[in-house]
Amino acid sequence: xxxxxxxxAIIVTALLFGAGVYYFQVFHYYERVEDDxxxxxxxxxxxxxxxxxxxxxxxxIDATSSPIRFRGCFTTPExxxxxxxxxxxxxxxxxxxxxxxxxCFDAEAIGTLVETGEAHVYTAQRNIEYGIDRVxxxxxxxxxxxxxEINDCGDKAYDGTPLxxxxxxxx
Numbered sequence: 641x642x643x644x645x646x647x648x649a650i651i652v653t654a655l656l657f658g659a660g661v662y663y664f665q666v667f668h669y670y671e672r673v674e675d676d677x678x679x680x681x682x683x684x685x686x687x688x689x690x691x692x693x694x695x696x697x698x699x700x701i702d703a704t705s706s707p708i709r710f711r712g713c714f715t716t717p718e719x720x721x722x723x724x725x726x727x728x729x730x731x732x733x734x735x736x737x738x739x740x741x742x743x744c745f746d747a748e749a750i751g752t753l754v755e756t757g758e759a760h761v762y763t764a765q766r767n768i769e770y771g772i773d774r775v776x777x778x779x780x781x782x783x784x785x786x787x788x789e790i791n792d793c794g795d796k797a798y799d800g801t802p803l804x805x806x807x808x809x810x811x
Contacts, residue, residue, distance in 0.1 A: 666739045666740070666741075667739070667741075669703040669704065669705040669709070670701045670702070670703045670709070670739060670742075671701065671702060671703065672699075672700065672701055673700030673701060673702050673710070673712065675698040675700070678692065679695075679698055679700060679712055679714070679786070680692060680693055680695040680698070680712075680714055680716070680764075680776065680784065680786065681693065681764055681765065681776075682723065682726075682727040682728070682762045682763065682764055682776055683727060683728045683762070683763040683764065683765060683766070684726060684727055684728065685726060685727060685728055687728070690764060690765050691727075693716060693718050693723070694716060694717055694718065695714040695715065695716045695784065696714065696715050696716070697713075697714055697715045698712065698713070698714045699712065699713045699714070699742075699744050700712035700713070700786070701738065701739070701742050707769045707771075707772045707788065708736060708772060708787075708788045708789070708790060709788075710774065710786065710787065710788050711736075711738045711742060711745045711785075711786065711787050712745075712785065712786035712787075713744035713745055713783070713784070713785055713786075714783075714784045714785075714786070715782050715783060715784065716778060716782050716784050717782060718778060718782070719778070719780065719782065720759070720760035720778050720779070720780060723760065723762060723778060724760060727762045727763070728762060728763040729760065729761065729762060729763070730761045730762055730763045730773070730775045730789070731761075732789075733754065733761040733775045733777070733787075733789055734751060734754075734789075735747040735750040735751050735754070735777070735785065735787050736787055736788075745785060745787075747787075750777060750785050753777070753779055754777060758779055758780055759777040759778060759779040759780075759785075760777065760778055761775055761776070761777045762775065762776050762777075762778070763775060764776045764786065766791065767791070767793075767808065768788065770793070770794070770797065770808075770810055771790060771791055771793050771794020771795070771796075771797050771798065772788050772789070772790060772791065772794055773788065773789045773790075773791045774786065774787075774788050774789075775787060775788070775789055792806070792807075793806070793807035793808070797810065
């Protein structure tokens with residue numbers, strides 16, 4: 641009989657622990673980002689300081705538990721053709737999943753828009769945090785999405801590979 645009780649106790653503990661981990665990963669660490677009229681910016685082709693673009697309907701989330709948890713959605717009157725001539729493209733961007741409750745950001749759908757060319761991806765800011773770039777995708781119909789990518793220096797820094805001369809010094 642005590643073996644059954646011990647088995648049940650182990651299973652209940654594992655279920656409670658799993659539920660706790662799920663809650664913390666999907667809900668607890670995330671916070672809504674307030675729209676302070678400064679969330680949407682892009683890096684010009686000349687490499688100057690990032691510039692704000694007009695936008696509205698901003699929704700965003702972020703978490704302190706990871707440098708790549710920022711996600712945002714917005715609308716803009718700008719179109720990719722106009723932005724292409726002024727701002728730096730970002731190659732190889734792949735949107736990361738957002739929690740299911742942040743329903744404006746569907747990483748799979750955004751990824752498809754990027755792959756088909758219906759959305760163009762731009763550099764918002766390189767090394768917003770060491771090894772992390774913020775990117776912005778804008779679609780033909782004026783919807784926009786923001787997320788963060790680990791850049792090459794970040795990949796090297798996080799896996800222990802020597803950084804090399806192309807990477808800025810770590811602060």
